[in-house]
Amino acid sequence: MRSQPRITDVAALAGVATSTASKALNDTGQLREETRERVRRAAEQLGFTPDSRGRALSSGRSFTVGLITTDSSGRFSIPIMLGAEDALSAGEMALVLCDTRDDPLREQHYLKSLVSRRVDGIIVTGRRTEPRAPIDVPIPVVYAFSPSTDPDDTSVIVDDHGGCGSTVRHLLSLGRQRIAHVTGPDSHHSARVRAAATVEAAGDALAGEPLHGEWSERWGRHAVDVLLRTQPSVDAISCGSDQIARGVCDRLRELGRSVPDDIAVSGYDNWSVMALASRPPLTTVDMQLEELGRRTANLLLDAIAGSTHSGPLELPTRLITRESTLGT
Amino acid sequence: MRSQPRITDVAALAGVATSTASKALNDTGQLREETRERVRRAAEQLGFTPDSRGRALSSGRSFTVGLITTDSSGRFSIPIMLGAEDALSAGEMALVLCDTRDDPLREQHYLKSLVSRRVDGIIVTGRRTEPRAPIDVPIPVVYAFSPSTDPDDTSVIVDDHGGCGSTVRHLLSLGRQRIAHVTGPDSHHSARVRAAATVEAAGDALAGEPLHGEWSERWGRHAVDVLLRTQPSVDAISCGSDQIARGVCDRLRELGRSVPDDIAVSGYDNWSVMALASRPPLTTVDMQLEELGRRTANLLLDAIAGSTHSGPLELPTRLITRESTLGT
DNA sequence: GAAAATCCGGAACACGTTTTCCTGCACGAA
DNA sequence: TTCGTGCAGGAAAACGTGTTCCGGATTTTC
Incomplete structure (x- = not known):
């Protein structure tokens, strides 16, 4: 049998x-x-x-795409994976998962494996917005979140510039006049981009230079102390991440400053476990990563079908307003 | 060409x-x-x-296993996925990802797809420890985290009983004599199991009945108020999750109670963003999910190779001690 | 020097499906 | 009656690999 x-x-x-x-x-x-x-x-x-193996052989396609991620435990890669998987499964495509753990050797190994499986296409993603070296395979590739350094490759990325702009405009529209920016290390591309965009959007309302530190609550708490000393008139703090923003809120509360009455606070990422657990809940920027994953997958499907779009594609973010700027 | x-x-x-x-x-x-x-x-x-398609056809194997998860955004599924992927890729196996989003229809769709791909085996996992209905496929299956309701199926699960036991013994060894337990809703299997294990291990040192609420920091904070009113002599709080434990710590600090000098606090999950960001950092139980994923994958490989182990397998947890019980 | 053992490599088939081409057959029209 | 037309379904090849079996060539043995 x-x-x-x-x-x-x-x-x-x-x-x-x-x-x-x-x-x-x-x-x-x-x-x-x-x-x-x-x-x-x-x-x-x-x-x-x-048996799809027979079909694959006969049709010349495998109805499979590979997803290479440098770090799938990162909370950025996961929604992207999910979005991509969602869009692909609708087209009867399967997604094989490859987590390189940032090891170039593993990446080579996985690439070889995917090529040998005659995958129809590959999605490359990472946890940083820093552009990364392109991969060299005779198969359609789309980069998500981390773009390729080659501008001719197809990359789907987050419009961090726009995200910070909308945050600052939101704060300005609430009448805030002294806006500070607290973010991660300036060795991080995203921190630099967000800081530059914030500076540009705030214009005269900027309170001091952006403060660079770690992506942590602790740094958020510490930054508040620095800020209240150097910029006592600050009435809004735009943060580069929800973790930092939560730390900022905690420290302000400990010091008896009201959020948002005295100082409005905004985050970035819409990471619910931070943004909703913060007291008060955070106004923040949602990067819509699941949508980004879907778009990536659809672009890949197009590329597989022969379309030849190329170049980077910036996806808009969405500002989520909550009590940390609006009050109750 | x-x-x-x-x-x-x-x-x-x-x-x-x-x-x-x-x-x-x-x-x-x-x-x-x-x-x-x-x-x-x-x-x-x-x-x-x-071309592995040719090889697959010829060898009768596909060198692919499917991973069905009800919720891959859950922080439990992810380390399991990673561990499984790690163990599988060592054996030149690829892993195709299927996120059912808790939709039985999607699950059926994915199962069909996996069977049609002639996957060599399937891993089924979820975000709850509640046993789930087995899937019906003519392929080796191993359940991870969420066991199958059929005791003859192969399931790899966490020894929550042992995890709580080690926590309570740790607290007792520190000289604590009034141990309370704060955990999630009693509609959750894991909350019930952990509560029962804690009660059993604490014996006479138990301070009141376990308190059931939500898996949230807010509930942790609220539970402290309840607890200090009903059990004023409590000197240790064992929590059913790190989120709850963090809320507990926050509230105790606000009330001027020292952790751990006045009251020791322990968490569960070793979710670093909670356990390490908490003030003080949490003593907690690490479920070693990545290892669980690896073991699951290896059991599946065995099953594919013909071995016929079956029944549930409980994996030990690891107690991580930090300042919330040890002090500085 | 002939028979046997050994070594090397090729022909053919299997795996399961899709697709192209082709052959009957029925039917209608001249 | 004969020819063309169109439909229903079959035979065979293709996709790319692995494997089994077999025959020729070389070496060994007596």
């Missing part, structure tokens, strides 16, 4: 040739409706599921 | 038959070393990578 019935078994049961069975099940070729139905019933009866 | 050279191209370049080329590249059959080398050089020159 073989585990799974083949199409020849179905054909035999229905009393037709395998080619006929194939046509019947795929609604192709010229067949009498009665024959089609007979084959369908036979397939049903046997519990036949076509 | 075809995109990828086939083994026949290699054979032609080396001046041998395809079967000979196959043997040369796979170190099988009887060939002169010189012939082997010639074929290898030809393959190298053409940049030949064997």
